[in-house]
Amino acid sequence: xxxxxxxxxxxxxxxxxxxxxxxxxxxxxxxxxxxxxxxxxxxxxxxxxxxxxxxxxxxxxxxxxxxxxxxxxxxxxxxxxxxxxxxxxxxxxxxxxxxxxxxxxxxxxxxxxxxxxxxxxxxxxxxxxxxxxxxxxxxxxxxxxxxxxxxxxxxxxxxxxxxxxxxxxxxxxxxxxxxxxxxxxxxxxxxxxxxxxxxxxxxxxxxxxxxxxxxxxxxxxxxxxxxxxxxxxxxxxxxxxxxxxxxxxxxxxxxxxxxxxxxxxxxxxxxxx
Amino acid sequence: xxxxxxxxxxxxxxxxxxxxxxxxxxxxxxxxxxxxxxxxxxxxxxxxxxxxxxxxxxxxxxxxxxxxxxxxxxxxxxxxxxxxxxxxxxxxxxxxxxxxxxxxxxxxxxxxxxxxxxxxxxxxxxxxxxxxxxxxxxxxxxxxxxxxxxxxxxxxxxxxxxxxxxxxxxxxxxxxxxxxxxxxxxxxxxxxxxxxxxxxxxxxxxxxxxxxxxxxxxxxxxxxxxxxxxxxxxxxxxxxxxxxxxxxxxxxxxxx
Numbered sequence: 001x002x003x004x005x006x007x008x009x010x011x012x013x014x015x016x017x018x019x020x021x022x023x024x025x026x027x028x029x030x031x032x033x034x035x036x037x038x039x040x041x042x043x044x045x046x047x048x049x050x051x052x053x054x055x056x057x058x059x060x061x062x063x064x065x066x067x068x069x070x071x072x073x074x075x076x077x078x079x080x081x082x083x084x085x086x087x088x089x090x091x092x093x094x095x096x097x098x099x100x101x102x103x104x105x106x107x108x109x110x111x112x113x114x115x116x117x118x119x120x121x122x123x124x125x126x127x128x129x130x131x132x133x134x135x136x137x138x139x140x141x142x143x144x145x146x147x148x149x150x151x152x153x154x155x156x157x158x159x160x161x162x163x164x165x166x167x168x169x170x171x172x173x174x175x176x177x178x179x180x181x182x183x184x185x186x187x188x189x190x191x192x193x194x195x196x197x198x199x200x201x202x203x204x205x206x207x208x209x210x211x212x213x214x215x216x217x218x219x220x221x222x223x224x225x226x227x228x229x230x231x232x233x234x235x236x237x238x239x240x241x242x243x244x245x246x247x248x249x250x251x252x253x254x255x256x257x258x259x260x261x262x263x264x265x266x267x268x269x270x271x272x273x
Numbered sequence: 274x275x276x277x278x279x280x281x282x283x284x285x286x287x288x289x290x291x292x293x294x295x296x297x298x299x300x301x302x303x304x305x306x307x308x309x310x311x312x313x314x315x316x317x318x319x320x321x322x323x324x325x326x327x328x329x330x331x332x333x334x335x336x337x338x339x340x341x342x343x344x345x346x347x348x349x350x351x352x353x354x355x356x357x358x359x360x361x362x363x364x365x366x367x368x369x370x371x372x373x374x375x376x377x378x379x380x381x382x383x384x385x386x387x388x389x390x391x392x393x394x395x396x397x398x399x400x401x402x403x404x405x406x407x408x409x410x411x412x413x414x415x416x417x418x419x420x421x422x423x424x425x426x427x428x429x430x431x432x433x434x435x436x437x438x439x440x441x442x443x444x445x446x447x448x449x450x451x452x453x454x455x456x457x458x459x460x461x462x463x464x465x466x467x468x469x470x471x472x473x474x475x476x477x478x479x480x481x482x483x484x485x486x487x488x489x490x491x492x493x494x495x496x497x498x499x500x501x502x503x504x505x506x507x508x509x510x511x512x513x514x515x516x517x518x519x520x521x522x523x524x525x526x527x528x529x
Contacts, residue, residue: 074426092429104423108445108522117441121431151524169431 018086019047020173020205021071025080027230028066040066042230043080050172053199053206055216057263058226058234059270064209067231068177071207072098084173094122097166101178103158105150111137111161112146118168136164139201141194156187163195167202174199176208180215189247192218200244213263217241218250225263228270235266310492315499318492327481332500335466335478338394339508342401343462347455349402350409354454355439357410358417358447371414375407380468387473397469397477404465405458412454416447449523452516459512463505478504 028041040063048054056064069075071082073091082089084096105114115133124132137146140160150158159179166174179195180188192215199206210216216223217239225235239259241250250256291312297303298311306314322328356363357371383400390396420443428442444451470479478497485493 069426072426072430074429092426094430094432096430098427098430100423100427102421102423104421104427106424106442106445108448110522118431121428121433121437149522151522165427 018049019083020050020052020085021046021048021207022083022086023047023067023071023080024083026067026070026077026082027079028063028070028075028077029230039230041070041077042232044226044231044233046224046233048205048207050205051203053208053219053221055208055210055220055223056226057210057213057216057223057267058231059228059267060211062226062228062231062270064226064231065177067226068098068175068207068209072096072175094169095171096173096175097169097171098175098177099159099162099166099179101181103150103155103162103182105158105161105165107150109149110146111142111148111150111153114150114161114165115168118165122169133164133168136167137161139167139198140164154187155183156191159183159191160194163198167198172205174204174206176206178209178211181211188215193247195219196244213260213267216263217256217259218245218247223263225266234270235263237263307489307491310495314492315495318490319496319499322481322493322496328496328500331476331478331481331497332504334394334476335470335501336504338397338466338470338477339401339459339462339504341394342398342466343405343459345398346402346405346409346458346462350406350454350458351413351444351451353406353410354413354451355417355443355447357414358420359439359443364414367410371407371410374403375411379403379465380472383469383472386469392473392475397466397474400469401462401465404461408457408461409451409454412450412457413447416450416454417443419450420446448519452512452519456509456512459508460505463501463508467501 023044023046026041026044027039029037029039032038044067046054056067058064066075070077071084071089073082073089073093073096089096106117109117112130112133115136116129119129119132120126134143134146137143140163142157142160142164145153145157145161150161153161159182163179180191183191196219198204208216208219220239223237223239224233225237226232227234237259239255241253241256295312298306298309303309310318319328353363353367353371357367358364379400382403383396386396386399390399424446425438425442428438433441466477467479467482470477471483472479474480478501481500482494482497485491485495485497
């Protein structure tokens with residue numbers, strides 16, 4: 001395994017501050033279909049450092065999206081706590097932006113309108129909104145699409161708009177719920193590269209849920225492997241590929257195949273939840 | 274050519290209907306023309322009533338009442354529907370009211386409305402409102418409860434207040450359902466006002482209908498019926514026009 005100390009940039013980032021997100025004993029159960037309760041999340045501890053890119057992988061149905069929604073404050077946990085910048089999370093808030101697999105754009109607003117909506121909630125003055133929205137759209141590579149409605153866009157363009165809208169919140173934490181899961185392979189690869197560029201330019205802390213081991217390895221500083229239900233942290237992997245990185249470099253790295261096989265072996269062992 | 278036929282189709286169908294009406298009456302198939310006068314007689318009577326100012330006056334009176342009833346029902350139905358669709362407390366409180374009120378025959382309340390609100394406009398507006406508000410509330414409630422969770426979550430994470438989520442996310446998202454309910458509600462408002470005018474009134478199209486009946490002036494009766502139907506047709510057309518403007522964002526299959 002690649003050693004952490006071999007990459008001074010990463011370790012500098014890590015030592016910079018204390019946890020941006022701190023999960024302690026987060027647990028969640030829900031009412032079973034017939035009777036009793038099903039424990040979905042069985043107590044998760046995790047620290048995410050400022051500026052870190054952390055991926056959550058796990059067998060399907062293990063509750064990784066649920067965990068992300070708990071961190072987002074959209075659903076409550078039954079036990080444990082989530083701290084963001086040391087403050088207890090008790091509901092959704094603009095300190096934690098979220099991007100969903102389903103894009104969740106406002107279909108009655110244009111591309112520009114979707115982004116200015118977020119700017120307005122943040123209190124940006126009416127006259128500064130169009131300029132800032134255009135800058136954000138340009139950051140995600142959509143300079144020309146401002147006047148279109150979401151129904152006129154491809155899946156990849158929709159997700160670019162959703163990312164621009166979330167960036168408009170200017171939150172330091174970005175929660176991403178399988179954001180590229182609904183896209184074709186080529187669009188997905190392009191957006192992964194763009195996300196890394198944006199992450200590099202903005203210095204956000206990213207918590208990224210994915211099904212794809214390749215995606216997690218290419219993007220992440222750390223990969224958290226969850227067990228099947230009730231999910232716990234099974235393994236934490238620090239790939240340590242150099243940054244800035246290209247896909248070719250990552251694939252050609254001597255440790256890639258071993259890491260890939262290790263994560264897959266763990267997922268296979270957990271089986272479907 | 275096909276396009277011309279499809280455009281002229283509705284007019285053609287109307288012409289066939291009126292033609293059949295005319296032939297049936299003139300051949301005596303419908304019995305005494307006093308019971309159902311032909312289209313010519315009804316049109317002549319409409320001309321008389323138009324030139325002696327009574328038809329325009331009745332139209333204005335009924336139109337004003339319908340618009341008032343519809344506007345009040347749209348506001349109240351939308352608020353109640355949003356509350357029912359988004360809050361379990363409001364749903365628990367309002368569902369029995371809507372569930373019982375929707376099928377109840379509103380005309381049964383009309384004597385009470387007249388005693389409460391008098392013989393004038395207010396009691397007719399109230400009856401029109403009662404007919405219109407339930408379909409609107411029910412449609413908005415159904416649409417509001419189906420708004421994708423991810424949309425409201427996104428808005429909440431951006432720091433939107435509860436009322437911003439309700440009026441800037443749930444309401445526009447529920448707009449297709451709201452407009453469908455509004456079309457049904459509009460027809461309800463017309464029926465409520467017209468029936469109210471038929472029962473107790475000294476003006477309006479409903480009153481003209483009953484007056485024609487009492488004075489054995491059946492042509493006037495049918496002038497009133499045709500006038501209120503045309504009024505409904507035109508108002509519904511305006512609502513469809515408004516929908517097309519408001520729903521420009523929707524993909525074509527969803528706006529139909």
